[in-house]
Amino acid sequence: MKQKRKAKKNPLILVLILFILVFVVIPFTILKITEDGQYYVEDLNTSEVHASYKHYIFASFKMDTIDSQYTCIKNDEGKILRLHSGIVNLKTKDVTENTEYITDTDEAGYVNGNYGADAQYLGTSFDGKKVHFKISGVQAWTDINNVELYSYEDSYMLSTYFVYNGSLIHTISTDLIQGNVNSIAIGPAPKFLKQDTTYYSYDGHYFYTSYKNVVKDKKVNKEPYYNYYQYIPHRTTSYLNNSIYDAYLSKYGINDESILYNQGDIFFNIQDTYSINASMMYALALNESGLGQSQYAVEYNNLFGHAAIDENPDNANQYNSLSDCVKQHAYNFLQQGYLNPDDTRYHGSWFGDKASGINVNYASDPYWGEKAASFYYHLDEDGIDQKKNVVKTIQLSKNLKVYAPNKKDVLYTYNDGDIVSIHILKEENGYYKVSSEAPVKNNHLDTNIKYKNSYAYIKKSNFK
Numbered sequence: 128m129k130q131k132r133k134a135k136k137n138p139l140i141l142v143l144i145l146f147i148l149v150f151v152v153i154p155f156t157i158l159k160i161t162e163d164g165q166y167y168v169e170d171l172n173t174s175e176v177h178a179s180y181k182h183y184i185f186a187s188f189k190m191d192t193i194d195s196q197y198t199c200i201k202n203d204e205g206k207i208l209r210l211h212s213g214i215v216n217l218k219t220k221d222v223t224e225n226t227e228y229i230t231d232t233d234e235a236g237y238v239n240g241n242y243g244a245d246a247q248y249l250g251t252s253f254d255g256k257k258v259h260f261k262i263s264g265v266q267a268w269t270d271i272n273n274v275e276l277y278s279y280e281d282s283y284m285l286s287t288y289f290v291y292n293g294s295l296i297h298t299i300s301t302d303l304i305q306g307n308v309n310s311i312a313i314g315p316a317p318k319f320l321k322q323d324t325t326y327y328s329y330d331g332h333y334f335y336t337s338y339k340n341v342v343k344d345k346k347v348n349k350e351p352y353y354n355y356y357q358y359i360p361h362r363t364t365s366y367l368n369n370s371i372y373d374a375y376l377s378k379y380g381i382n383d384e385s386i387l388y389n390q391g392d393i394f395f396n397i398q399d400t401y402s403i404n405a406s407m408m409y410a411l412a413l414n415e416s417g418l419g420q421s422q423y424a425v426e427y428n429n430l431f432g433h434a435a436i437d438e439n440p441d442n443a444n445q446y447n448s449l450s451d452c453v454k455q456h457a458y459n460f461l462q463q464g465y466l467n468p469d470d471t472r473y474h475g476s477w478f479g480d481k482a483s484g485i486n487v488n489y490a491s492d493p494y495w496g497e498k499a500a501s502f503y504y505h506l507d508e509d510g511i512d513q514k515k516n517v518v519k520t521i522q523l524s525k526n527l528k529v530y531a532p533n534k535k536d537v538l539y540t541y542n543d544g545d546i547v548s549i550h551i552l553k554e555e556n557g558y559y560k561v562s563s564e565a566p567v568k569n570n571h572l573d574t575n576i577k578y579k580n581s582y583a584y585i586k587k588s589n590f591k
């Protein structure tokens with residue numbers, strides 16, 4: 128019986144099958160599995176759709192090949208996901224809802240678009256799910272669904288700055304579409320800014336004559352501007368008095384209608400006890416209590432919005448008296464928290480913005496620090512406090528150690544890139560003797576004791 132011969136397998140067919148599997152079937156399967164939506168590369172000026180893809184990354188690659196500032200990527204709902212340059216609209220939620228973000232330094236933060244609607248658009252993540260933006264000094268990432276993207280060529284009401292009667296005025300956009308704004312004088316205008324000129328800035332330090340120049344980073348000033356009243360530390364002394372406070376209220380036709388009227392002594396008594404600037408506390412009370420006329424101020428003696436969170440303002444703390452409220456603010460909120468370098472809320476004891484200072488964690492309003500500073504600026508109309516409190520503010524180019532009175536132990540450290548403001552008491556053998564942010568005892572911080580006579584040292588060579 129003859130044995131049947133087995134048919135030989137053609138190696139070319141095996142190679143072809145393998146080729147199809149590796150270069151056709153598997154890639155096609157992966158592409159199908161990884162489809163993440165429908166994306167259109169579109170020209171905003173003409174509405175022409177250049178291409179459509181089921182992967183955001185491919186749409187992004189295509190967009191990069193088109194040399195037009197109007198090119199964008201939209202999803203199937205018509206939402207813009209990416210632009211070459213543009214504006215971020217943060218006012219997409221109710222006033223009771225905040226927009227959460229993660230900063231470029233990996234810190235969690237939040238902002239409320241109802242108090243500041245526009246931010247500078249910096250880019251979109253590689254998967255189209257996160258937007259990079261800048262507002263009030265902070266650069267951060269948020270979910271694409273939290274915001275809307277607009278082309279800056281369109282007519283939207285953006286936040287701007289201008290100079291009027293020697294003051295720097297910030298016109299804050301609270302609705303890009305309706306054109307609602309809120310204008311405040313935040314401090315003395317820097318000399319490099321001109322009258323009758325509109326300026327743009329999303330950090331308040333560098334200014335631009337158009338939004339286009341913001342995108343191209345064509346600054347007006349080479350050195351950053353730091354508004355004195357926004358960056359003066361709380362561990363300074365106010366030399367104003369009760370009559371100045373009352374005169375400010377009277378200027379607005381408010382006397383007995385405000386619970387703050389004729390109450391300045393409370394703030395100066397607390398200043399004497401806790402060594403915290405009385406006028407900064409009074410300015411903050413004006414800002415948070417509607418000049419001493421808000422419901423929580425009148426009914427709860429709550430001058431500072433303590434615990435009146437956005438989602439539930441009625442959660443506000445209640446105090447037995449105004450004196451009790453100011454005392455709790457100075458000791459529990461400031462000394463134990465926002466002025467305590469060992470506390471997570473600490474980012475500097477100045478009002479600041481969303482990048483540094485108390486504004487980082489105290490309020491969802493991105494310009495809360497500017498608004499509090501504005502009240503202090505108006506109270507200190509003659510510049511008394513500005514002349515007597517020597518303050519220096521810089522952005523660090525390296526880590527900065529703050530030394531104890533023995534000039535050996537380190538009380539706390541600021542990091543490279545931080546904006547830091549110090550109250551200089553005097554210069555001493557290559558050091559600045561400065562006001563410590565918290566009480567010092569036995570060359571260590573101790574927030575449970577009185578601050579009186581506390582100080583620290585910074586090497587002059589490290590602070591420039």
